[in-house]
Structure formats: C-alpha cells, structure tokens
Amino acid sequence: MSEPLAPDALADRLTDVYVALGPVYRKVARIVERDQQIMGMSVGVRNVLDQLQRQDDLTVPQMARAQDLSRQFVQRMVNDARSSGFVEIVDNPAHRRSSLVRLTPNGQRAIDAVTGREHHMMGQVGGDLTAADLDATLRVLHHMRVALEAIEADTPT
Known part of the structure; x- marks a missing residue:
C-alpha cells in the first residue's frame, strides 16, 4: 500500500x-x-430532473445547495421544467412557504430517456477501469470538494 x-x-x-x-x-x-434538441431540455433543466429522480421531491433551496448554484438560477430551471410539463409544484408539509418540486410522469420519461442515452455513452469509455479505480476517483474528488468548501467558507465575501 x-x-x-x-x-x-x-x-x-x-x-x-x-x-x-x-x-x-x-x-x-x-x-x-x-444534444439539447434531442433531449428536449437544457442542461440546467436536465440537472433539475436528474436531481429529483435521485432524491425525490425537493425544494428549490435544497436543489440549489446540493448543486452549489444560486437559488435564482435553479428557480429559473424549475420554471422552464414546469412550463415543459416535466415537474409540478406541490405543497410542502414541512414548510408552508417553500413548495416542493416533483417530477411528473412526463418528466420521469424525459429524464429516463436522457440518462439512458448517457448511460450508453459512458459504457463506451475504455481503459479497462475497475470498481477500485472508480472508487479511488470518487474518493479523491470528494476530498477535493470538501477542502474547497472549507476554503470557501473561510474566505470573506
């Protein structure tokens, strides 16, 4: 070792x-x-749908924090997704003023199609990579992100 x-x-x-x-x-x-025309959505909307697929219903502030994006940008992407029929806004029993964003069946079909296509592309990556290789990569990136978050938190704005 x-x-x-x-x-x-x-x-x-x-x-x-x-x-x-x-x-x-x-x-x-x-x-x-x-491939936006093929996907039928922007990169930002795609990220919103993917996040909802992975984590279920979320508020806009929760999505913004998880993606390290501004709440305003995420709200615009949610609005775009909603106007396309990909998401709906529902009451949040935990917080009266912060509604939940939920995938619609149309949104689920759309993100399934997009991630299925991406899955096919990622399956073409060569290099005889192992699970250990990918575990190490994810571990390194995790520690880099944590260190950067700590530096950012200590930096006056």
Whole structure:
C-alpha cells in the first residue's frame, strides 16, 4: 500500500487532476448542449430532473445547495421544467412557504430517456477501469470538494 503524499506532492498531483477534469467537464457540457434538441431540455433543466429522480421531491433551496448554484438560477430551471410539463409544484408539509418540486410522469420519461442515452455513452469509455479505480476517483474528488468548501467558507465575501 502506498503512503500518503506530502503536502507539496499532493498539491502537484491534485493540480494534475484539476487540469484533467476541466476539459472533461467542458466536453460533456458541449455534448449535452449540442444534444439539447434531442433531449428536449437544457442542461440546467436536465440537472433539475436528474436531481429529483435521485432524491425525490425537493425544494428549490435544497436543489440549489446540493448543486452549489444560486437559488435564482435553479428557480429559473424549475420554471422552464414546469412550463415543459416535466415537474409540478406541490405543497410542502414541512414548510408552508417553500413548495416542493416533483417530477411528473412526463418528466420521469424525459429524464429516463436522457440518462439512458448517457448511460450508453459512458459504457463506451475504455481503459479497462475497475470498481477500485472508480472508487479511488470518487474518493479523491470528494476530498477535493470538501477542502474547497472549507476554503470557501473561510474566505470573506
């Protein structure tokens, strides 16, 4: 088993991760934007539907916090999803003034189609990757996110 890296070596290797992650993220975003006509929704609406599929009914503030986006942006995406018939707004028994957003059957079909297509594309990734490889990747990204959140919390605005 390898020893943990010293802080300077760790910083260098994590920089390599950031450098590699940026183009991958931008490539995925371009593919999703290009395929917007096929999907029938924007990237932002797609993210709202995916989040609701994974976590059930949520409020706009809950979605915004989980995605690290502004509440106003998420509200616009929810409004777009609602006007397309993908979501509905329902009463929230836990909070009178913050309604829940719920997938409609049409929204469920739409996100199932989109994620099914994405699943097919991701299945074409090569490299003989193992579950351990992916577990390690997720672990690294988790620790990077946690560290960045701590830095952000300590930075005066």
